[in-house]
Amino acid sequence: xxxxxxxxxxxxxxxxxxxxxxxxxxxxxxxxxxxxxxxxxxxxxxxxxxxxxxxxxxxxxxxxxxxxxxxxxxxxxxxxxxxxxxxxxxxxxxxxxxxxxxxxxxxxxxxxxxxxxxxxxxxxxxxxxxxxxxxxxxxxxxxxxxxxxxxxxxxxxxxxxxxxxxxxxxxxxxxxxxxxxxxxxxxxxxxxxxxxxxxxxxxxxxxxxxxxxxxxxxxxxxxxxxxxxxxxxxxxxxxxxxxxxxxxxxxxxxxxxxxxxxxxxxxxxxxxxxxxxxxxxxxxxxxxxxxxxxxxxxxxxxxxxxxxxxxxxxxxxxxxxxxxxxxxxxxxxxxxxxxxxxxxxxxxxxxxxxxxxxxxxxxxxxxxxxxxxxxxxxxxxxxxxxxxxxxxxxxxxxxxxxxxxxxxxxxxxxxxxxxxxxxxxxxxxxxxxxxxxxxxxx
Amino acid sequence: xxxxxxxxxxxxxxxxxxxxxxxxxxxxxxxxxxxxxxxxxxxxxxxxxxxxxxxxxxxxxxxxxxxxxxxxxxxxxxxxxxxxxxxxxxxxxxxxxxxxxxxxxxxxxxxxxxxxxxxxxxxxxxxxxxxxxxxxxxxxxxxxxxxxxxxxxxxxxxxxxxxxxxxxxxxxxxxxxxxxxxxxxxxxxxxxxxxxxxxxxxxxxxxxxxxxxxxxxxxxxxxxxxxxxxxxxxxxxxxxxxxxxxxxxxxxxxxxxxxxxxxxxxxxxxxxxxxxxxxxxxxxxxxxxxxxxxxxxxxxxxxxxxxxxxxxxxxxxxxxxxxxxxxxxxxxxxxxxxxxxxxxxxxxxxxxxxxxxxxxxxxxxxxxxxxxxxxxxxxxxxxxxxxxxxxxxxxxxxxxxxxxxxxxxxxxxxxxxxxxxxxxxxxxxxxxxxxxxxxxxxxxxxxxxxxxx
Numbered sequence: 001x002x003x004x005x006x007x008x009x010x011x012x013x014x015x016x017x018x019x020x021x022x023x024x025x026x027x028x029x030x031x032x033x034x035x036x037x038x039x040x041x042x043x044x045x046x047x048x049x050x051x052x053x054x055x056x057x058x059x060x061x062x063x064x065x066x067x068x069x070x071x072x073x074x075x076x077x078x079x080x081x082x083x084x085x086x087x088x089x090x091x092x093x094x095x096x097x098x099x100x101x102x103x104x105x106x107x108x109x110x111x112x113x114x115x116x117x118x119x120x121x122x123x124x125x126x127x128x129x130x131x132x133x134x135x136x137x138x139x140x141x142x143x144x145x146x147x148x149x150x151x152x153x154x155x156x157x158x159x160x161x162x163x164x165x166x167x168x169x170x171x172x173x174x175x176x177x178x179x180x181x182x183x184x185x186x187x188x189x190x191x192x193x194x195x196x197x198x199x200x201x202x203x204x205x206x207x208x209x210x211x212x213x214x215x216x217x218x219x220x221x222x223x224x225x226x227x228x229x230x231x232x233x234x235x236x237x238x239x240x241x242x243x244x245x246x247x248x249x250x251x252x253x254x255x256x257x258x259x260x261x262x263x264x265x266x267x268x269x270x271x272x273x274x275x276x277x278x279x280x281x282x283x284x285x286x287x288x289x290x291x292x293x294x295x296x297x298x299x300x301x302x303x304x305x306x307x308x309x310x311x312x313x314x315x316x317x318x319x320x321x322x323x324x325x326x327x328x329x330x331x332x333x334x335x336x337x338x339x340x341x342x343x344x345x346x347x348x349x350x351x352x353x354x355x356x357x358x359x360x361x362x363x364x365x366x367x368x369x370x371x372x373x374x375x376x377x378x379x380x381x382x383x384x385x386x387x388x389x390x391x392x393x394x395x396x397x398x399x400x401x402x403x404x405x406x407x408x409x410x411x412x413x414x415x416x417x418x419x420x421x422x423x424x425x426x427x428x429x430x431x432x433x434x435x436x437x438x439x440x441x442x
Numbered sequence: 443x444x445x446x447x448x449x450x451x452x453x454x455x456x457x458x459x460x461x462x463x464x465x466x467x468x469x470x471x472x473x474x475x476x477x478x479x480x481x482x483x484x485x486x487x488x489x490x491x492x493x494x495x496x497x498x499x500x501x502x503x504x505x506x507x508x509x510x511x512x513x514x515x516x517x518x519x520x521x522x523x524x525x526x527x528x529x530x531x532x533x534x535x536x537x538x539x540x541x542x543x544x545x546x547x548x549x550x551x552x553x554x555x556x557x558x559x560x561x562x563x564x565x566x567x568x569x570x571x572x573x574x575x576x577x578x579x580x581x582x583x584x585x586x587x588x589x590x591x592x593x594x595x596x597x598x599x600x601x602x603x604x605x606x607x608x609x610x611x612x613x614x615x616x617x618x619x620x621x622x623x624x625x626x627x628x629x630x631x632x633x634x635x636x637x638x639x640x641x642x643x644x645x646x647x648x649x650x651x652x653x654x655x656x657x658x659x660x661x662x663x664x665x666x667x668x669x670x671x672x673x674x675x676x677x678x679x680x681x682x683x684x685x686x687x688x689x690x691x692x693x694x695x696x697x698x699x700x701x702x703x704x705x706x707x708x709x710x711x712x713x714x715x716x717x718x719x720x721x722x723x724x725x726x727x728x729x730x731x732x733x734x735x736x737x738x739x740x741x742x743x744x745x746x747x748x749x750x751x752x753x754x755x756x757x758x759x760x761x762x763x764x765x766x767x768x769x770x771x772x773x774x775x776x777x778x779x780x781x782x783x784x785x786x787x788x789x790x791x792x793x794x795x796x797x798x799x800x801x802x803x804x805x806x807x808x809x810x811x812x813x814x815x816x817x818x819x820x821x822x823x824x825x826x827x828x829x830x831x832x833x834x835x836x837x838x839x840x841x842x843x844x845x846x847x848x849x850x851x852x853x854x855x856x857x858x859x860x861x862x863x864x865x866x867x868x869x870x871x872x873x874x875x876x877x878x879x880x881x882x883x884x885x886x887x888x889x890x891x892x893x894x895x
Contacts, residue, residue: 042483043820083747087738091807094814113814146746146753149777152701156881158596256699256881257596259588290537291516291528301525304584307592327592359533366535369554373484374821 021395022378024385025216031203033227036382037210037219040375046114046212047379048123050130050226051387053237054106054200057175057317063192065180067200069143070193071099071106076139078125079132083139086125095122097129103176104239104317105387106200109379114213123222130201131229135193148182159327162261162428165251169424170266170321174242202233209382211375242267242318248422252430260333260429261325264340266422268313268322271388275413277401279313282410284360285352286344287311287324292359298343299326305336311344317388322418330431337427345420351411365399465830465840466658468665472674473646476665477830477840479653481823487654488824489561490550491569492831494649495642497620498544498765499680504634506622509542510586511635515549516540517578519571524578527564534560544616545764546835552824555655559664566668569643579632587628590621598698602876606706609694610872614683616765646674649834653827685710685766692872697879702753704876705781706772707788711759711865713767717842717849723761724846725861726769728853731808732800733757733771733791740791740804741771751779751787761846764836769865781875792866799859812850 022038029035033050059067075097076083090097095118100107108130112122154160164179171177208223244267255261269279280288287295287310299309306326314320324344328336352360372378372395385394464480497508518524531538536553551561594600604619611617622630650669652661688710714723733741734757745752755773775784819825830840838846 043817045817045821084738084743087736087743088803088807091736091738092803092810094810096814096818111818113817118814142747142750145750145777149702149753149774156699156701156878254881258591259596290532292525292532297525300585302581304581305588307585307589328588329591359529363532363535366533366554367537368535369484369486370535370537370552373486373823376821 022372024382024392024395025219026386026392027220029203029208029220029224029227031206031224031227031230033203033206033208033223033230034386035208035210035219035223036386037216037223038212038378038382039214039216039219040211041213043375044114044213045111045375046119046210046214047109047111047375048126048211048222048226049100049107049109049209049379049383050126051100051105051107051207051209051383052201053104053205053317053387054196055102055104056178057103057239058196058200059175059178061175063184063188064175064178065147065184065188066192066196067106068101068180069140069147069185069188070135070196070200071101072143072147073135073139073193074108074133075099075129076143077134077136078128079134081125081128083136086129089125090122093118093121095125097126100383102316103320105383107383119214123225127226130226133197135190135197137190140188140190140193144185144188147180147185151180151182151185158255158257158259158261158428161253161255162263162426165253165426165428166263166265166321166323166424169249169251169426170246171242172246174240174318176239176242176316176318176320198231199233201231203227203230205237206230207383207386209379209386211379211382239318244319245419246422246424248419248424250425251427253426253428255429257429258329259327260330260336260427260431261327262333262337262340263323263325263426264337264344264423265321265323266419266424267319269315269417270319271315271317271390273315273319275417276315278405278409278413279417281357281360281364281402281405282347282352282414283311283313284364285356285410286347289360289363292363294343294347295324295326295340298339299336303339305332305339309340330429333427333429333431337425341420344418348414348418348420351414352407354407357405357407357410361402361405364402368399464658466662467840468662470645470666470670472670472672473644474665474669474672475649475834476662476669477649477651477834478656478658478661479651479823479826479830480656480658481653481820481826482655484823485555485655486552486823487555487558487652487656488550488552488827489558489565490548490651490653490827490831491565492546492548492649492651492835493642494545494647494835495547496543496545496764497618497622498615498683499642500615500618500622502618503626504622504630504638505618505626506586506620507626507630507634507638508547509621510583510627510630511638512540512542512547512549513582513586514574514579514635514639515568515572517575517582518573519567520573521571522564522567524575527568530560530564536561542620544620546832548831548835550824550827558652558656558661559668562664562668566672569645569648569669570672572639572643574632574636574639576632579635583627583630586621587624590624590627594619594621595624598696598700598876598878599704601698602696602704602706602874605694605696606708606872606874609692609874610708610710610768612686614685614765641678644675644677645669645672647677649831651827651831651834653830654823683765688869691868694872694874695877696874697877699881700876700878702774702876703781703878704772704774705784705788706770706874707785708771708872708874709769709865709867710870711767711769713763713765714761714838714842714846717838717845721849721853721857722861722864723767724849724853725857726759726767726865727761727850728805728808729795729800729858729861730757730759730769731811732795732804732858735808735811738807741773741788744791745773745784745787749787750776751784752776762832762836762838785873792862795859795862796866800855802855805853805855805858809851809853812847816847
C-alpha cells in the first residue's frame with residue numbers, strides 16, 4: 001500500500017489523495033489456520049504474529065492463571081531448544097520474540113530481518129516454540145515463583161488493587177473478572193499447561209498475521225510451516241456470555257498513597273456490536289479524545305484536579321468493560337468523583353452537540369493514516385481483523401463508518417448501553433480511612 | 443557463518459542508506475536549525491520542536507519550572523485562545539503532546555502530510571506569543587502536582603530513583619527531579635514560568651525536526667515563512683558543571699508501601715563528548731548489552747534463571763546526554779533472598795567481567811542486535827525524528843549517528859573488559875535499597891497535604 005500510494009502521489013502530484021489502506025490477502029492453510037498477509041518491501045524486515053483463542057477468558061472455573069502461564073512458557077523451551085538457546089539464537093540474528101495476552105487472545109509475535117538466513121533461523125525457532133513447546137518442570141517452578149512475587153507486589157499498588165476490585169465487581173463470576181491469587185498459581189502443574197495447550201492451541205483457532213518483505217508464495221509456506229504441527233484440537237472458541245446489567249455499588253478501600261485511584265464502570269460492548277461506531281465516536285467526545293474530551297476539559301483543564309482522566313470501551317469477544325478512570329489527591333477525591341459522575345450523567349442524558357460530533361469525526365477520520373503508518377500497527381490490525389472475524393474491508397470502511405454516525409445514534413446508543421445509576425465505583429486510597437462498601441449505586 | 447554474512451549484508455545496506463540518507467538541514471538567519479528526514483512509506487509527518495533547555499538548567503527553589511512551562515505552552519497565545527491549539531490539531535486529525543527531560547524540552551504533532559503548515563503556524567506562534575495567565579497557571583500547576591503524585595510520590599521505584607539521583611550527584615543539577623520538588627511546585631509563580639519562557643524559548647536555542655512524507659525544500663520554505671521572523675535573543679550564560687570526585691561508596695534506604703524490596707546500584711560514568719574520538723562510552727554501551735541486552739544476556743541467565751536470586755534484573759547505560767552518565771544495575775530479590783544476597787551476586791558478576799572479560803559470541807550478539815535495531819527503527823517515523831532531535835539538543839548533532847554505529851561495531855572484547863575495570867568501582871557507586879513498608883502501618887506522607895496558592 002505504501003508503494004502504491006507513493007507512486008500515485010509522485011506521478012500525479014495530488015496533495016489530498018485519499019490515503020490508501022493496505023491490501024490484505026487472506027487464505028486458509030492446509031492445517032486450517034486463517035492467514036492475513038500484507039506484502040510490503042519498503043523495509044528489509046518481516047513481522048509475524050500468531051494468535052489463538054486462548055486468553056484468560058478460557059481458564060477453567062476455579063483455575064485462573066493456567067492460560068497466562070501457558071502463554072508465558074511457550075518460548076521458554078521447545079523440542080531441541082532450551083530456553084537459553086531460544087533466547088541466544090534469536091539474539092544472534094537480532095530477531096525479537098514477543099507476545100500478546102489478554103482475556104480473549106494469546107499470541108506470539110516475531111520481528112526479524114527478511115534476509116534469507118536470518119528469516120529462516122528466526123522462523124525455525126518460532127515454529128518450534130508454537131508447535132513443540134516443552135513447558136519444562138524447572139522453568140514452570142521458577143516462573144510460578146516470579147509470578148507469585150509479582151502478584152504480592154501488585155497487592156500493594158493502588159492501581160492494581162483498584163483494577164482487581166473493579167473487575168470483580170463488574171464481571172462477578174465471569175472469567176473476565178477473575179484474578180489469579182497466590183494460591184491459584186501455587187497449585188498449577190505442568191499437566192495443566194499441557195492440557196490447556198492441547199485444547200486451545202489448535203490450528204483451526206489459529207490466526208497468522210504476516211506483514212513485510214516476503215512474497216505471497218513465501219507467506220503461504222511460512223503460514224503452513226508455523227501451523228502444520230499444531231495440536232489437532234478444535235476447542236470451542238466461545239467465552240461464556242457476560243451479564244451486562246449489573247446492580248452497581250461503591251467500594252472504598254484504604255491505602256496510604258497520597259492520591260485516590262477512582263474507577264467507574266460496567267460491562268460495555270462486544271467487538272461485533274452494532275452500536276460499536278456510535279459508542280466509539282461518542283466516547284471520543286466523552287473521555288477518549290486526548291486533551292479535548294469533556295472529562296479532560298472539566299476535570300483537568302478547568303479545575304486542575306487530575307493529570308489523567310479517561311473513559312473507554314474495551315470491546316472483546318464478550319462485552320468488556322466501559323470504564324472511566326482518574327487519580328486525584330485524597331482531599332478532593334469526593335469532589336472529583338461527583339464531578340465525573342455529573343459529566344457522565346449529562347452526557348448520557350443530553351448527548352453531544354453537532355459541533356462536537358463534527359470535531360470528533362474530523363479527528364478520527366483525518367487521523368486515520370496515523371493508525372496504519374507502520375508495519376507494527378498494520379500487523380496488529382491484521383491480528384484483530386482475523387481473530388474477531390471482522391470484514392476484510394474493515395480498514396477501508398473505517399472512515400465511512402465513522403462518518404455515518406449521527407448525534408441521534410450516539411444519544412440512543414449511550415442511553416441504551418450506559419447506565420450511570422447501575423455502575424460500579426471503586427475508590428482506592430479513599431478519603432475516609434475506614435473501608436466501606438455500599439450495595440447500591442448513587 | 444551464514445548468519446554472519448547476512449548481518450554483514452545488512453551492514454552494507456545500512457552504509458548505503460546513510461550515504462543516500464535523506465536527511466537535510468538548514469539554519470535560518472535567526473539561528474533556528476531545521477532538520478528534515480524524508481520518509482515516504484506512509485502519507486504522514488511529524489513536526490518536533492526541540493528546545494535545548496531542560497531541568498538541568500534550573501536552580502534550587504524553582505525546580506520543575508521547565509516542565510511546568512511545557513504544560514503552560516498549551517494554554518494560549520495572543521492570537522490562539524486557551525484550548526484552541528489542541529482543538530485545531532485535533533480537528534486536523536492530529537495527535538500532539540510534549541515532553542521534558544533533564545536535557546531538553548520538546549513538542550510534537552503527528553499529522554497527515556498535508557497539514558504541515560497548520561502545525562508550523564501554531565508551533566511558531568507559541569514560540570514567541572505565549573500568554574501567561576495567572577488563573578491558568580494556578581490550575582495547571584495543580585495538574586503538575588497531581589502528575590508528581592501519580593508518577594513519583596505513589597510509585598516506590600520512581601521515588602527510589604529520585605532519591606538515588608539526589609544522593610549520587612552533589613553539584614550537578616541532575617540531582618533534582620525533572621518534575622521538580624513538591625515544595626518548589628507549591629511556591630512556583632507565573633513570573634517564574636514567564637521568566638523561563640523569555641530566557642530560553644528563542645529560535646537560536648531550538649531545533650526543528652520534520653520527518654515523514656515531506657519534501658525538504660518545501661519544509662524549509664514553510665519554516666522560513668513561519669519561524670523566520672521570530673527574532674533571536676542572547677541566551678543566559680550556561681554554567682559548566684563538574685561533579686566533584688566521589689570519595690567513597692554511598693548508600694541510601696528508601697521506605698515506601700510495597701511488598702518486595704528493590705536494589706539499584708548506580709556508577710558514575712562518562713557520556714560522549716566527541717563521537718569520533720571517544721571510546722569508553724561505546725564500550726560501556728556494549729557492556730550493558732552483554733549484561734542485559736537480550737533474554738540470554740548474563741544477568742537474566744545467571745541471576746534469574748540459574749541461581750534464582752532475582753525475580754527481575756536489569757542493566758542500563760545511555761551514552762548520550764548533555765551531562766554525565768550512570769551505569770545502572772537494578773533488581774528485585776527472589777522470595778527468601780535479600781537485597782544483600784542480590785548485591786553480592788551482582789558484584790560476583792561484575793568481578794567475573796573484570797577478571798575474565800566477555801566472549802566473542804557475546805560481543806557479536808550485541809552488535810547483531812544493534813544492526814537489526816537500525817533496520818527496525820525505520821518502522822517509526824516518530825522515533826527517527828526523536829533520535830535526530832536528541833542528538834541535536836545534546837550537542838553531538840544528527841550526523842554523529844552513522845559514526846556512533848560504526849564505533850559500536852568496532853568495540854573489542856578487551857575494551858569492554860577495560861571499561862568494566864575502569865568504571866565499576868565502589869568509589870563511583872551509589873546503592874539505593876527499597877525497604878518495603880506494610881500498607882496499614884505506613885505513616886501519612888506529606889506529598890498530599892493541601893496548600894494555599
